[in-house]
Amino acid sequence: MQCDNIINTLAPCLVQSGWNGDLANFISIFLGVVLVATFPLLVTIGLIWFERKFAARIQDRMGPNRVGPFGLLQPFADVIKLLGKENITPAGADKVIYNIAPPLMVMSVLLIWAVIPLTPIHVGMDLEIGALYFVSVASFGTLAVIFASWSSNNKYALLGAFRVVAQLISYEIPLAFALLVPVLLAGSMSLVDITNAQAGMWFVFMAPLSALLFFVSSQAETGRGPFDLLEAESELVAGFNIEYSGMKFALFFAGEFMHVFTNGVLMAVLFTGGYIGIGGIENSIPLLGLVFLLLKAFVWYLLALLVRNALPRVRIDQLMNFNWKFLVPVSIVNLVMMAFLFKVVQELGLAPAPGLENDFVANIPQTLVLFAGNVVLGLLILSVVRQNFRRERLEESAKSAIVPVGAGD
Amino acid sequence: MNFGEGLTPEAIAFGLFTLLTLGGAFGVVTTRNLVRGAIWLIVSLFGIAGFFVLLSAPFLASVQVLVYIGAIGILFSFAVMLTRGMTNLKERFNSQWWLAALAAVIAFMLLMVGVIIPVFGNTGAPVSDQVQTTVDLGVALVSGNQYVLPFEVASLLLTAAMIGAIVIAREDD
Secondary structure (H helix, E strand, C coil), X not given: CCCCCCCCCHHHHHHHCCCCHHHHHHHHHHHHHXXXXXXXXXXXXHHHXXXXXXXXXXXXXXXXXCCCHHHCCHHHHHHHHHHHCCXXXXXXXXXXXXXXXXXXXXXXXXXXXXXXXXXXCCECCCCCCHHHHHHHHHHHHHHXXXXXXXXXXXXXXXXXXXXXXXXXXXXXXXXXXXXXXXXXXXXXXXXXXXXXXXXXXXXXXXXXXXHHHHHHHHHHHCCCCCCCHHHCHHHHCCHHHCCCCHHHHHHHHHHHHHHHHHHHHHHHHHHCCCCCCCCCHHHHCHHHHHHHHHHHXXXXXXXXXXXXXXXXXXXXXHHHHHHHHHHHHHHHHHHHHHHXXXXXXXXXXXXXXXXXXXXXXXXXXXXXHHHHHHHHHHHHHHHHHHHHHHHHHHHHHHHHHHCCXXXXX | CCCCCCCCHHHHXXXXXXXXXXXXHHHHHHCCEHXXXXXXXXXXXXXXXXXXXXXXXXHHHHHHHHHHHHHHHHHHHHXXXXXXXXXXXXXXXXXXXXXXXXXXXXXXXXXXXXXHHHHHCCCCXXXXXXXXXXXXXXXXXHCCCCCHHXXXXXXXXXXXXXXXXXXXXXXXX
């Protein structure tokens, strides 16, 4: 690798200016790790302000507006307040596990950033199993919730954990099935390959149903509305983090905010082309790729916020029914259909010719076929759902016709 | 023997993962608190995932974390949490302790003999050079002349187990 400039090629530049090769490599990797771990945390500070303003506008309020212009300094004031708070450890708590849980929660989200391609040349680690890695580090988040609730020695926390584990484990299944479709289309589990495969056409046009499934299940994985049963304030006081105070609570809080934005980034990488911008400009100015990635992620993040603030919380039985009787079957059928159609497209010669994969026009035929398949499947699903609800309604009205009013009470 | 010479980053990582694996396993058998036991088990299994990384098998490492920590570890701690009375055990041994000890010692001896003898003798060639990358592994699992039959049998077995679990757990209507 040649030394071009200090941002893109740090290690060769240090060697050129007389550093030891091993030391230069170490410093380059170390700085990379620090940057990749700090960047999401810094973004989160801004996002907390934005989300509070956004939610306030939806609820016809002003939102934070006292500290700094437009309340922009509110998150910093909050951090100072949280740092000053007493760190309470309950008397009956299992101290070691109680203290491990908050950092584990943040870690489970930060680890995802290690495989996300930020620009064409900046990626923490291009793992050939990137997509699988993302699914497996997400399980640390579930563990953190279990640790926190059990070690707090509080029945509300434990009740919260029972809900979380049921929810997180269930929604991992449609998440993984939806994740498999971009993997299938790109022919690789590496997130870099998946991004590059979208140079001609974004996967969201080839597989809109998978994008929707991934979006819904990742919203449930973050445990936010309408799936925020794990911290249903009216029922569980605060859920699994009830006994935490000060910075330990703040870590859970930051972990959740970061998770929502990280899901936006994943949506951007998997379905809307990651760092790929207009006319390959990101290849000549790599840092522009980061701007494109964050812009796309921000759009998905806005959508997640809108869903969170606009929809009411679901009940636990509705949550489980929706997952096991709707999302799981739909995601399996969707995966099988996409695999079949993709093979058909290749056999019919509709796929772009070798060398033309990055051409927009060459991608149109296969995109049209795959999109049509998605539309047909979507209409089928809607008609089946409609039939079911109509039958249910008829049964209900038949029942209420026989039973006299008030007889069952 | 110069210790500083062999101290590559891989050696340090190997030592760390060995410490995690063995320390975790030691914690599992010595702790009297069942939830802590489950957590030590997770630590131990995480160490094994580290070994897979060192052996350049990222797919196995990821699956190790996904299956053993993400599924089995969570299931264990969840099941233990639901049985509060069992969480703190008073007695260390039950009446069949010598039987379990004998079985464990014999199994350990067999394992050690199996591991140590090849170290001194000829290690021999790898059983198969087919599987080098994750792509090779995927192809090997579904190609007709390699592992497709064991793969299908295993998936059939897991499906049967799942149906069995549902039948047992189901309430009679």
